[in-house]
Amino acid sequence: MSTENTDYEKQLDVFFVAVGRAIREWAELEAALSLTLAALLGVDQYRARVIWMSMINLQARLTLLNRLAGAFLGEPQRVNFQELIKRAETLAEVRNLLAHAHGGVDHKTARVGFLRDAKNEALGVDFLAMKWVDLSAVLSLEQDIIALRLDFSKLRKTLPAALHKLPRMHRERSGQKSRSGRHKEQNCGLRPSPFQSPVQLDTLRYPIASSPVSAWAFGPLLTFDPPSK
Incomplete structure (x- = not known):
C-alpha cells in the first residue's frame, strides 16, 4: 500500500471517530435543550420532554x-439566549450533513465534501448539490457542541429570575420596563381570569370586541366582569 493511501486511511479513521463523537455529544445537547424548555415553560422536565419529542x-x-425566550425573557438573558440559539443552528447544519448526507474526505485539500438533495428555484431539486466543510470544523465539532451545552446549562440557572409572567407585547403595551423579575407582574396564565377588575377598553389604541378570541390574544390587557349566575 502506498504512503498516500496509508495517509488517506488514517485521515478517514480520524474523520469517522470525530463524526461518532459529535453525533453522540449532540444527543447530550438535545437533552439539555429539553431541560431548557422546561425552565422556560415553568414545568417539570417530563412535560417538557413530551412537548420536545412531539x-x-x-x-x-x-x-x-x-x-419563548423572545416573548418572556428579560434583558440581558433574552439576547444571550438568542445568541446561543444561533450557535445551535450553525452547529446543527454541520451535524445534519454528517448524519444524513453522502460524502467523504478529500485528503489533498483536508476538506469534506457532502453530496445532498437541495431545493433549487430553477430545477425544483438539485440532486447533486455539494457542500464543502473544512475537516478541522468536523474535528472540533464535538468540543463546540460540549461548549454550547455548558453555556445553555449555565444560562438555564438564571432563567427563573429572568422570566416574566407577561409576554413582551403585553409588557410594552402596558408600559412596563423589560427587565428581569416577576414580582410586580400579575396573571401568569395564558388566558386572563374573568374575575379581574375591568380595564377601560378606551385606553387601547384601537377598539377590540369583547370576545373569547380577543381575551385569549390580549391576555391581561382585557378583562371582563364576572358572569352572572
Missing part, C-alpha cells in the same frame, strides 16, 4: 425555544 424536527424545537 416537535417534528430540530428546527421546530429551536424555533419554539427562540420564540
